[in-house]
Amino acid sequence: MDAAVQRNKARTDLSRQLLARLFLIAMSAFYISPIYWMLVTALKGNNELAQFPPTLWPREIVWQNFEQAVRSFPFLSYLQNSVFYAALTVLGSVLSNFVIAYGFSRIKWPGRDLFFYPVIASIFIFIHFPVNPITMVPMFSFFTRLGLVNSYIPLIAPTFFGNPFFIFLLRQFMLQIPTELSDAARIDGANELQIMGRIILPLTRPALVVVALLAGISAWNDFLGPLIYLQNDKLYTLSLGLTFFKTAHKIEFNLLMAASCLVVLPVIGLFLLFQRFLLEGINLGDGR
Amino acid sequence: MEKRRKIISRDLRNLLFGLLFISPWIVSFFLFLVYPVISNFQLGMTQYSGFGEPQWTGFDNYRQLGRDPLFWTSLYNTFYYVILAVPLGVAVAIALALAMNQKVREVALYRTLLYLPSIAPVFALSMIFIWLLNPRYGLFNYLFHLLQIPAIDWLGDPHWSKLAMVLVAQFGAGQFGLIFLTALRAIPGTLYDAASLDGAGAFRKFWYITLPLLTPVILYDIVIGIGLGLQVFVPAYIMTGGGPVNSTMFTALYIYKNAFEYSQIGLAAAASGILFIINAVLAVTIFWSSKYWVNYRLA
Numbered sequence: 001m002d003a004a005v006q007r008n009k010a011r012t013d014l015s016r017q018l019l020a021r022l023f024l025i026a027m028s029a030f031y032i033s034p035i036y037w038m039l040v041t042a043l044k045g046n047n048e049l050a051q052f053p054p055t056l057w058p059r060e061i062v063w064q065n066f067e068q069a070v071r072s073f074p075f076l077s078y079l080q081n082s083v084f085y086a087a088l089t090v091l092g093s094v095l096s097n098f099v100i101a102y103g104f105s106r107i108k109w110p111g112r113d114l115f116f117y118p119v120i121a122s123i124f125i126f127i128h129f130p131v132n133p134i135t136m137v138p139m140f141s142f143f144t145r146l147g148l149v150n151s152y153i154p155l156i157a158p159t160f161f162g163n164p165f166f167i168f169l170l171r172q173f174m175l176q177i178p179t180e181l182s183d184a185a186r187i188d189g190a191n192e193l194q195i196m197g198r199i200i201l202p203l204t205r206p207a208l209v210v211v212a213l214l215a216g217i218s219a220w221n222d223f224l225g226p227l228i229y230l231q232n233d234k235l236y237t238l239s240l241g242l243t244f245f246k247t248a249h250k251i252e253f254n255l256l257m258a259a260s261c262l263v264v265l266p267v268i269g270l271f272l273l274f275q276r277f278l279l280e281g282i283n284l285g286d287g288r
Numbered sequence: 289m290e291k292r293r294k295i296i297s298r299d300l301r302n303l304l305f306g307l308l309f310i311s312p313w314i315v316s317f318f319l320f321l322v323y324p325v326i327s328n329f330q331l332g333m334t335q336y337s338g339f340g341e342p343q344w345t346g347f348d349n350y351r352q353l354g355r356d357p358l359f360w361t362s363l364y365n366t367f368y369y370v371i372l373a374v375p376l377g378v379a380v381a382i383a384l385a386l387a388m389n390q391k392v393r394e395v396a397l398y399r400t401l402l403y404l405p406s407i408a409p410v411f412a413l414s415m416i417f418i419w420l421l422n423p424r425y426g427l428f429n430y431l432f433h434l435l436q437i438p439a440i441d442w443l444g445d446p447h448w449s450k451l452a453m454v455l456v457a458q459f460g461a462g463q464f465g466l467i468f469l470t471a472l473r474a475i476p477g478t479l480y481d482a483a484s485l486d487g488a489g490a491f492r493k494f495w496y497i498t499l500p501l502l503t504p505v506i507l508y509d510i511v512i513g514i515g516l517g518l519q520v521f522v523p524a525y526i527m528t529g530g531g532p533v534n535s536t537m538f539t540a541l542y543i544y545k546n547a548f549e550y551s552q553i554g555l556a557a558a559a560s561g562i563l564f565i566i567n568a569v570l571a572v573t574i575f576w577s578s579k580y581w582v583n584y585r586l587a
Contacts (some may be wrong), residue, residue, distance in 0.1 A: 103309025124498035138327035
């Protein structure tokens with residue numbers, strides 16, 4: 001009897017697993033379909049591209065599409081600009097948000113929590129920071145008056161002054177480090193900068209990796225910022241260059257998708273490399 | 289006395305240090321957030337082309353917006369988008385979290401696949417979707433064709449274009465899917481065991497245990513979703529440019545076009561100010577309503 005019950009349970013478990021798998025595979029297939037279609041389209045020849053019904057896998061793989069795509073627009077110079085923008089954004093975000101979050105978590109001062117409310121409010125309304133449709137018009141006029149339009153300063157300078165979401169993320173993380181660590185160092189005569197640099201910084205590293213990664217990806221993926229501030233085509237990022245390229249020339253979609261691959265794949269690669277940090281880091285941002 | 293002075297001086301020192309450390313954020317908050325919000329209303333009262341000095345015109349821009357059918361269309365489109373995309377986004381994110389939480393050996397692989405599109409650049413996804421949704425050569429319509437469903441001209445038909453934008457937005461749900469996953473895992477298993485003993489099935493367990501305990505994250509998802517929805521720009525700019533027949537002319541696109549294509553900075557600022565008020569009022573209302581439906585016990 002017992003064995004029969006167990007066998008029965010094992011069978012329902014198996015069928016449940018099977019059902020779960022089917023559900024997961026269907027969902028994953030749907031979610032990965034845009035990236036799959038990008039890759040497949042990038043590898044198709046011109047003839048196969050205009051075929052109905054479309055082929056799910058290229059009959060003939062045309063690697064030259066990548067070569068042609070890179071040659072048909074100033075890929076390398078756009079790449080350089082995108083890397084420059086992302087690198088400085090990472091630098092600014094890590095530096096500023098670390099120091100600001102330190103002030104919000106590792107030093108006890110009257111009014112600290114009061115000052116934190118605006119940070120929370122900013123997360124909810126100014127979701128794309130710093131360039132978003134709500135603030136872009138006055139900020140553009142502001143930077144125009146300073147003569148800074150058509151440079152990277154309006155895009156990069158704000159990242160050196162903190163980002164509400166990153167402040168929140170790092171503060172949550174730093175609050176979990178026992179205060180006794182700082183107190184002990186203080187008794188030993190260490191000053192605030194020494195405590196910050198020698199004790200808290202190394203302990204915060206995993207969260208800083210997450211901030212660096214998210215900041216870098218957001219700059220790499222940014223479209224609205226470059227669209228508004230960069231008018232000289234020598235300054236274009238990949239996001240802007242690629243889009244304008246599409247409208248300016250009558251370009252075949254396989255080339256456009258090949259170029260898109262070169263923009264999307266580095267992000268995916270970075271994500272896969274740092275996946276564990278990211279998944280854990282987002283858990284920290286949960287705030288409970 | 290001596291000791292007391294020492295304590296006071298330590299408090300003062302901490303206050304100064306605290307303010308010093310967060311000072312970049314104070315600058316940022318006023319320069320990049322408070323200033324532009326106020327400036328929207330100031331500039332909104334002027335005629336300004338971006339060159340020369342803004343000319344004071346009072347409420348002219350607001351009157352002009354009120355008379356401009358395109359502005360009303362843009363608000364209609366934006367609300368249409370938000371009303372569909374936000375609840376659907378919450379449902380999809382919860383479904384993703386439930387999927388990511390399945391006890392299947394290779395679940396990490398599925399988790400990666402489901403999360404991946406949400407970090408891909410939206411501009412690139414938008415370009416991919418132009419091709420993916422192509423009525424003749426796209427993958428989706430090919431699948432429809434196999435199922436004998438007539439092809440849909442997603443981006444060329446004003447009845448479908450907004451739905452196409454809503455669809456594209458769902459590919460970013462993995463981000464919130466992960467946050468929901470964390471919340472799912474924080475629910476004590478004993479609750480489910482107790483419910484099983486009482487004879488509750490999977491659906492009732494989800495409805496009476498899982499869902500109430502996810503409400504704090506649902507609140508967060510709704511408020512962020514409303515902000516993202518009201519400010520939606522890139523997919524429309526790239527996939528349709530606001531068309532066909534202005535069916536995807538969202539308010540953010542309306543603001544962009546007026547400010548940067550027609551040099552109507554004053555008018556665009558006035559529209560931005562209105563968008564800000566809508567966003568703030570909705571966010572505050574949702575937070576206020578949360579005391580009636582968000583469950584913080586056990587969370």
